[in-house]
Amino acid sequence: MEAEVRTPPTICGMGHRMKRKEDARFLFGKGRYVDDIKLPGMLYMDIVRSPFAHARIKSINAERALAMDGVVAVITGKDLEKYNLHWMPTLMGDTQMVLPTDRVMYQAQEVAAVIATDRYIAADAVEAIEVEYEPLEPVIDPFRALEPDAPVLRTDKGKTDNHIWHWEVGDREATERAFQEADVVVKQQIYIPRIHVASIETCGCIADYDPVEGKLTVYMTTQAPHVVRTALAMVAGHVGLSEEKIRVISPDIGGGFGGKVPIYPGYVIAIAASVLLGKPVKWIEDRSENLQADSFARDYHITAELAATKEGKITALRIKTLADHGYTDAAANPSKFPAGLFSICTGSYDIKHAFVEVDAVYTNKPPGGIAYRCSFRVTEAVHAIERMVDVLAQKLGMDPAELRFKNFIQPDQFPYKSALGWEYDSGNYPAALRKAMDLIGYEELRREQAERRARGELMGIGISSFTEIVGAGPSRHFDILGIKMFDSCELRIHPTGKAIARFGTKSQGQGHETTYAQIIAEELGIPAEHVQVEEGDTDTAPYGLGTYASRSTPTAGAAAAMAARKVREKARKIAAYLLEVSEEDLEWEPGVFRVKGAPDKSVTIQDIALAAYTNHPPGMEAGLEAVHYYDPPNLTFPFGSYICVVDIDKGTGQVKIRRFVAVDDCGHVINPMIVEGQIHGGLTMGFAPAMMEELVYDEEGNILTGSFMDYLLPTAVETPRWETARTVTPSPHHPLGAKGVGESATVGAPAAIVNAVVDALSPYGVTHIDIPITPYKVWKILHEKGVV
Amino acid sequence: MATQKVTVTLTVNGTTHTAEVEPRLLLVHFLREHLNLTGTHIGCDTTHCGACTVLMNGRAVKSCTVLTVQADGATIKTIEGMAENGQMHPLQEGFHVEHGLQCGYCTPGMIMRAAELLARNPDPTEEEIRWGISGNLCRCTGYVNIVKAIQYAARKLREREQAAAGS
Numbered sequence: 009m010e011a012e013v014r015t016p017p018t019i020c021g022m023g024h025r026m027k028r029k030e031d032a033r034f035l036f037g038k039g040r041y042v043d044d045i046k047l048p049g050m051l052y053m054d055i056v057r058s059p060f061a062h063a064r065i066k067s068i069n070a071e072r073a074l075a076m077d078g079v080v081a082v083i084t085g086k087d088l089e090k091y092n093l094h095w096m097p098t099l100m101g102d103t104q105m106v107l108p109t110d111r112v113m114y115q116a117q118e119v120a121a122v123i124a125t126d127r128y129i130a131a132d133a134v135e136a137i138e139v140e141y142e143p144l145e146p147v148i149d150p151f152r153a154l155e156p157d158a159p160v161l162r163t164d165k166g167k168t169d170n171h172i173w174h175w176e177v178g179d180r181e182a183t184e185r186a187f188q189e190a191d192v193v194v195k196q197q198i199y200i201p202r203i204h205v206a207s208i209e210t211c212g213c214i215a216d217y218d219p220v221e222g223k224l225t226v227y228m229t230t231q232a233p234h235v236v237r238t239a240l241a242m243v244a245g246h247v248g249l250s251e252e253k254i255r256v257i258s259p260d261i262g263g264g265f266g267g268k269v270p271i272y273p274g275y276v277i278a279i280a281a282s283v284l285l286g287k288p289v290k291w292i293e294d295r296s297e298n299l300q301a302d303s304f305a306r307d308y309h310i311t312a313e314l315a316a317t318k319e320g321k322i323t324a325l326r327i328k329t330l331a332d333h334g335y336t337d338a339a340a341n342p343s344k345f346p347a348g349l350f351s352i353c354t355g356s357y358d359i360k361h362a363f364v365e366v367d368a369v370y371t372n373k374p375p376g377g378i379a380y381r382c383s384f385r386v387t388e389a390v391h392a393i394e395r396m397v398d399v400l401a402q403k404l405g406m407d408p409a410e411l412r413f414k415n416f417i418q419p420d421q422f423p424y425k426s427a428l429g430w431e432y433d434s435g436n437y438p439a440a441l442r443k444a445m446d447l448i449g450y451e452e453l454r455r456e457q458a459e460r461r462a463r464g465e466l467m468g469i470g471i472s473s474f475t476e477i478v479g480a481g482p483s484r485h486f487d488i489l490g491i492k493m494f495d496s497c498e499l500r501i502h503p504t505g506k507a508i509a510r511f512g513t514k515s516q517g518q519g520h521e522t523t524y525a526q527i528i529a530e531e532l533g534i535p536a537e538h539v540q541v542e543e544g545d546t547d548t549a550p551y552g553l554g555t556y557a558s559r560s561t562p563t564a565g566a567a568a569a570m571a572a573r574k575v576r577e578k579a580r581k582i583a584a585y586l587l588e589v590s591e592e593d594l595e596w597e598p599g600v601f602r603v604k605g606a607p608d609k610s611v612t613i614q615d616i617a618l619a620a621y622t623n624h625p626p627g628m629e630a631g632l633e634a635v636h637y638y639d640p641p642n643l644t645f646p647f648g649s650y651i652c653v654v655d656i657d658k659g660t661g662q663v664k665i666r667r668f669v670a671v672d673d674c675g676h677v678i679n680p681m682i683v684e685g686q687i688h689g690g691l692t693m694g695f696a697p698a699m700m701e702e703l704v705y706d707e708e709g710n711i712l713t714g715s716f717m718d719y720l721l722p723t724a725v726e727t728p729r730w731e732t733a734r735t736v737t738p739s740p741h742h743p744l745g746a747k748g749v750g751e752s753a754t755v756g757a758p759a760a761i762v763n764a765v766v767d768a769l770s771p772y773g774v775t776h777i778d779i780p781i782t783p784y785k786v787w788k789i790l791h792e793k794g795v796v
Numbered sequence: 797m798a799t800q801k802v803t804v805t806l807t808v809n810g811t812t813h814t815a816e817v818e819p820r821l822l823l824v825h826f827l828r829e830h831l832n833l834t835g836t837h838i839g840c841d842t843t844h845c846g847a848c849t850v851l852m853n854g855r856a857v858k859s860c861t862v863l864t865v866q867a868d869g870a871t872i873k874t875i876e877g878m879a880e881n882g883q884m885h886p887l888q889e890g891f892h893v894e895h896g897l898q899c900g901y902c903t904p905g906m907i908m909r910a911a912e913l914l915a916r917n918p919d920p921t922e923e924e925i926r927w928g929i930s931g932n933l934c935r936c937t938g939y940v941n942i943v944k945a946i947q948y949a950a951r952k953l954r955e956r957e958q959a960a961a962g963s
């Protein structure tokens with residue numbers, strides 16, 4: 009089902025599979041990523057990192073490094089302390105070291121920085137710096153962190169234990185009662201491991217301070233340049249960096265996925281170095297630094313319980329979670345949501361009672377708690393509920409599809425108020441699951457499975473019927489550092505009828521230069537080819553909160569539509585003047601105002617644009633432009649149903665995904681080609697943590713997966729051949745009926761895969777497997793359960 | 797740690813360059829920093845991601861694992877050398893038409909690897925393409941459309957070959 013296409017291909021509004029406007033520069037090798045930028049006199053920064061997870065720094069000796077040809081400076085925490093810049097706030101109101109003055113808190117933490125004339129010399133100098141450490145007892149296991157005799161990590165904050173915060177939502181007592189009255193209760197421990205987004209471009213920046221103008225320009229791999237500018241002004245205002253003198257430029261970004269939202273110490277050190285030296289300083293981390301020190305995602309230890317009637321009607325959900333945040337809470341959630349949107353965990357089901365609590369702890373691991381292509385902990389929530397529904401189905405001996413149909417929120421229940429407080433905007437869950445089942449041939453697969461089981465073969469079918477929550481957010485609930493989570497579009501129509509549109513978001517591959525142009529084409533009838541889209545320069549773009557959490561279409565996409573409609577209203581006035589009729593006598597079709605009843609009397613949007621500068625009505629301001637800051641009335645709730653079929657090799661434990669059908673519903677589609685691409689990529693980033701990826705630490709806090717040698721990203725060989733389809737249930741409150749789609753598949757896919765593997769092994773008493781499902785893990789289960 | 801520099805001569809995208817380089821200088825840095833050919837990217841430090849793939853004497857190599865001195869006398873082709881007279885190479889065209897790129901960071905390496913693949917095997921199966929690009933990581937596309945892009949280019953190149961043979 010395609011969205012209704014209202015414009016001809018010459019205009020290329022919504023619903024067209026328009027080829028991307030941004031492609032050419034990337035295909036010709038002319039993309040402009042941060043490491044491609046070279047400034048005159050630029051210096052290079054490299055970083056000394058801690059070999060210990062927890063240690064006291066006894067001394068740092070930089071003499072040998074400073075004596076090397078080409079080494080310009082060495083910066084330590086003591087140097088930054090003079091300016092009170094050795095600590096910085098995190099987005100969650102915690103504090104993080106820029107460079108340490110006394111203690112290091114995780115392996116690979118920044119200890120000192122070298123500035124040199126060449127990146128090779130900087131790397132040599134890093135080796136020449138001598139740091140003496142006194143190792144301290146590390147706290148690695150988050151459960152150990154809560155034991156009374158565990159070393160207290162954040163004594164700097166006056167803490168007496170390692171507990172960060174407790175957060176709860178829902179009705180504890182009513183949920184308790186529902187559990188007491190239930191026919192059936194299932195309970196499962198689910199660990200959602202620590203993983204890393206590992207975008208193929210790592211993080212980096214060029215800080216360029218002009219001592220004469222007092223202006224700082226920072227080219228930075230950031231998904232949220234405006235927030236970075238404001239944060240820099242807040243943190244470094246006392247050393248003279250005032251917001252109007254800070255320009256953050258986010259050039260082409262080689263993938264973000266949430267990993268380029270935080271402000272990492274490396275950025276701040278490079279800025280400090282540039283200010284101190286008065287020269288541009290480039291810092292580009294390598295892959296090991298990226299995996300070992302940048303924000304991780306997930307790391308949730310979940311205990312989930314479902315209560316149900318014996319007929320399979322779910323009556324209550326209860327979840328208790330321990331969140332390992334590393335040594336500081338550097339999540340990138342909206343301020344009021346320490347556990348993000350985890351309370352979407354009632355999922356696609358009409359569950360009357362629910363109670364969720366999360367406790368966060370400090371450990372000697374890198375800080376974070378960011379998303380991995382996910383809207384603030386939604387993957388954790390979806391994984392928990394979609395796993396639990398299968399655990400319950402297994403307990404009841406019921407088909408997992410049947411159990412889902414029995415408990416789905418029904419189409420006539422929308423808008424639906426969930427037990428944990430969300431108002432779901434729209435959905436048709438049975439239709440999506442039915443479509444997925446038809447596409448994959450569900451009943452036939454179940455028959456095949458029965459035959460294979462009889463022969464002792466291991467085949468499994470797994471379902472995930474997820475609901476997402478994206479597009480933060482309504483500003484009454486959502487802010488970052490107090491800044492409300494609206495987003496913006498500034499649209500100008502030139503005299504020749506071409507346009508430029510600037511946004512507060514920042515594409516990292518999502519195709520904004522094309523989709524935003526299509527939205528404006530849809531609303532104004534100006535060909536999308538003629539709409540230039542710009543983002544990422546805080547000196548020119550309107551303020552916005554950036555691109556993450558699938559928020560660009562729900563917020564900035566809506567802002568584009570609203571700005572275009574403002575332009576159209578002014579255009580109507582000009583058209584009425586040009587045609588010498590009243591505004592009410594005009595009707596609009598894409599790109600043209602016509603006089604009602606006299607359709608040959610018309611003016612095009614291009615005629616109107618020219619008139620706006622050459623012949624505008626007396627008393628009217630010249631020009632044709634508009635700005636809109638869009639504050640969504642609600643979040644949007646994309647959903648979908650995925651079905652995965654696996655075969656397991658008994659000899660090796662290898663799981664082979666035979667088929668994977670994904671039916672997604674993101675409301676009205678702007679560009680079906682781009683949406684499919686987003687889903688392909690999202691599915692692969694769902695497959696990856698389900699089967700391959702995990703950041704693993706030993707008991708001393710040494711990272712065991714610190715490079716692509718050990719942190720496995722899927723290649724084209726492992727990645728399944730995705731089959732995608734769509735249903736369309738528009739959002740009732742979004743101006744275009746759209747919902748956001750970049751992360752749905754990452755959120756929904758892992759549970760379908762695990763459910764399939766558990767289904768294959770369920771005859772042998774297996775009820776759960778934690779991700780990643782490695783061959784060794786399955787092989788062990790096969791042996792423990794006596795399958796082989 | 798400065799060492800004596802070595803003189804190297806490389807032909808890159810048809811232009812011959814002679815330069816004095818440190819023996820440890822990686823080819824990728826020579827291309828990016830000395831020749832300003834920044835289309836070749838760096839994505840890891842362990843030769844896994846393939847973002848830095850270029851053609852060296854017609855073979856796809858990961859230029860982060862080749863020393864510039866090893867390339868002395870070699871003919872190098874980078875993404876900047878793929879288009880002819882401003883016209884996209886069929887692989888570039890294929891990636892555009894089939895939406896085989898999103899953030900674009902892995903794309904140059906992917907295209908250079910695919911160029912070698914198609915030079916050796918003009919009509920690869922999907923399986924052969926998937927194995928062929930398994931040394932190149934993409935985090936955005938899920939590979940589906942990259943495979944289609946390479947199939948598109950293979951078709952185009954075969955047609956071009958046939959047309960040339962016929963004329």
